[in-house]
Amino acid sequence: MIGTRPAGQHTVRQHNAALVLGAIADGPGTSRAGLSAATGLTKATVSSVVDRLLGADLVAEGEPERRVGPGRRGTVVSLSPTGPHGLGIEIGVDYLASCLVDLTGTVRAEEVRYADNRTPRVFQRVSAFLRKARKQAEALGVPVAGVGVAVPGVVESSSGLVRLAPNLGWRDVDLADRLGETFTVANEANFAALAELWHGSALPDFVHVSGEIGIGAGIVLDRALFEGVRGAGGEIGHLPVAPDGPPCSCGANGCLERMAGQEEILRLAGAETVDDLISALESGSEAAVVAVATAAGHLGVGLSTVVNLMDVPAVVLGGTYARLEPWLREPLLAELERRVPSTAWSPVRLVRSSLGTRAAVRGAAGAVIRAVLADPEHYLTTHWPSDQDARGR
């Protein structure tokens, strides 16, 4: 990323700030001497960087837990609990969710509001919801470093434009323009996969799939999200699993989403809601068990394509699929075993996500924090333009 140009003063500062803050994030409660050892920077450089981070409340000083040996008692530094927070907003088809996280990724406030968002009034609604979330941050006395917005659609990574969100009826929607603010916009399934990477099962390579009204998936390879060339990659909801099957909302036929999405499972099971479906499954209803097994078969066909193509060793079930996991597991694994040759020596790991239905909004908030941690210098210069004043402390 730094390229082949000689490193300028700013690049060095940027690099050192990221290095020191990263070491503090990895080892909270470390002394300046410890940070110097961890980063390979001189103590003087570490001290100068830490002072700047202290000035912007990115880190906070505390007393060491115990004194080791005689001599000067050094203070230790950790990420500041009152420092910049990330705000996540999720625009679901039938709800809005918000989530405020601190620098460690801990959730400080969250809110869900149920309403059908398939209306032109959705933008006013999001705007009001966003204001309310900002007020929550204000009440906690913490600054918001940025806002991540999760949407159920295809987002162009270069422009942040929502190219298509069929379940909301959106095409080429510029949220920044509509709401008069800059955001980090991404597909909800991608944010959910990132939340799983940061706070979930700690696997480095997996495909995260969650089934609600649509089927969202995010592929993580070597701890990084695979987005494809333009940001539309990993959209497995429209993989054909029954090419001559019933029409899908996208215009094609027999897509995975159409064959194994929540609405199709409920229809096959004759259930109104997911709660009803779970009760039916628990009481052993054959229609419910068959409906889930049928969906699991289609899901296995779709996922086998992903596993065969990408050689990804694990599947994480999120959202509604996490709740259905006890009934999905066996038929899904059987289908994968049948269709993925490598399972003969290396079975696909099937994991149930522990993050529940709020993974996407948590990922949206976390993305803001990750950006601050990856480039604190950018945060310092944009949010603390006068941080020169803080350097003398």
Ligand SMILES: [Zn+2]
């Ligand atoms: Zn489709």
